[in-house]
Amino acid sequence: MDKGRQCKIRREFGQRLKELRLNKKMSQEALGLASNLDRTYIGGVERGERNISLVNIYKIAEALNIPSSELFR
Numbered sequence: 318m319d320k321g322r323q324c325k326i327r328r329e330f331g332q333r334l335k336e337l338r339l340n341k342k343m344s345q346e347a348l349g350l351a352s353n354l355d356r357t358y359i360g361g362v363e364r365g366e367r368n369i370s371l372v373n374i375y376k377i378a379e380a381l382n383i384p385s386s387e388l389f390r
Contacts, residue, residue, distance in 0.1 A: 328365035351380035
């Protein structure tokens with residue numbers, strides 16, 4: 318997979334995460350605390366700068382109280 322496609326996937330995932338976080342009325346800091354991840358990491362994921370791991374996807378989904386599959390819709 319080329320780098321352009323990888324960047325697009327990360328950006329789309331980050332946009333979805335931000336949408337879900339805002340729907341729950343959570344700040345990046347609150348989500349970071351709830352998921353035991355740093356606020357700056359959450360911001361990096363939302364901007365598409367980070368290649369998030371499966372474990373961290375699960376942590377974030379738990380913190381948002383949603384199934385992890387919801388992050389991919």
